[in-house]
Amino acid sequence: MTTDLSTYNNAFNRYIKYGLYLAAIFVLGWGFTSYKQMFLGLLLGTAVSILNVWSMHRKIGRVGQAVVEGTKVKTMGSLSRLMTAGLAVLIATRYPEYFDLIFVVVGLLMIYLIMLIDFYFASK
Template identity: 85%
Template sequence: MTENLSTYNNAFRRYIKYSLYLLSICVLGWGFTSYKQVFLGLVLGIAVSMYNVWSMHRKIDRVGQAVTEGTKVKTMGSLSRLMTAGLAVLIATRFPEYFNLIAVVVGLLMIYLIMLIDFYFASK
């Protein structure tokens, strides 16, 4: 059981680490290129996506703890993650001079791409 928990926590740390690398590349792109709207949209999307993954990680830990203690399991909070993604899209549509909407949506999906790539290399 502890081995699975350790593997799960290590995977979570890798996802956050890779996302931070990607986020820093986007910040550099925002600072040094003329595509400021695109890179700022990516930054917003990746930041919200990282928050959603962190929130899911925290809630999974709470559910695991509730199961081991035999207490009632609470909801996983899908609505809150959807609302944060919706807030990012709302910000992008409200301030189109700063954020590119397509880039925000791509940024929201980046963490899942990171997870797929990490899973592919971890399984080899």
């Protein structure tokens, strides 16, 4: 069981690490190119996406602990993750001069793209 847990934790750490690397690239793109709205949108979406994955990881840990202890689990927090994504979209629509809405949505999906790519290379 510990190998499964360490494998899960290692995958989570990789996702966060790759997400932060990608966010750093977006910061560089914002700073050194003229596509400021695009890169800020990607940065906002990716930051919220990383936050959502971290939240999910933390809640899965709580669920696992509750299962081990035999206690009840309230929720996995899908509503909170949906609301943070909605907040990112709301920010982008409120401040369109800073954030491109399409790229915020792309940024929200970025961590899932990272997971797919990581799974592809891990399966090879």
